[in-house]
Amino acid sequence: MNRIALTLALMVVALAVRAEQSATDARQALFEQVEDGAEMLEKMINRRNMAESAEQAKELFLKVETLKTLFPEDSRGEGRSREKVWDNWTDFSSRLTALETAYQDAYQAASDSNFGLAKSAFEAADSSCRSCHMKYRSLW
């Protein structure tokens, strides 16, 4: 292999490695934001500030929507994601969709100033975290 070809080949490898790392880093960072954001949303709902809650719920469903794009096949097994994420992609992605839908429901309810529905949508979202982690997130 001549030097230019070798340099190009190394660049391609370096880019591929970086792309992999960034999907994993990005989903971890986004999950952290969802955790913080969900705590904030709970407080806003309990204060019955529906305008604030609607804004916050919207941010959350947009984040979860982005999360769905951050599990490319070439990041299989990286971070704390188990291989099962990719083996059972239909189940895994439908759980993310359920979380997204729950935040959309919270957004809609808060926009309609419906405290009770906003609260129950928040609780539906909150109860999805643990069961998904049990199945798809490794312990370390």
Ligand code: HEC
């Ligand atoms: C569809 C499954 C699923 C749902 C639903 C889900 N998570 Fe996760 N979560 C994961 C997986 C998988 C990881 C590991 C990501 C990685 O490292 O590759 C993770 C990682 C995280 C992390 C990063 C922490 C760490 O140590 O890696 C936090 C924080 C987190 N989730 C919070 C939440 C919260 C809060 C909710 C609910 C509002 C939630 N998750 C809902 C699957 C899910």
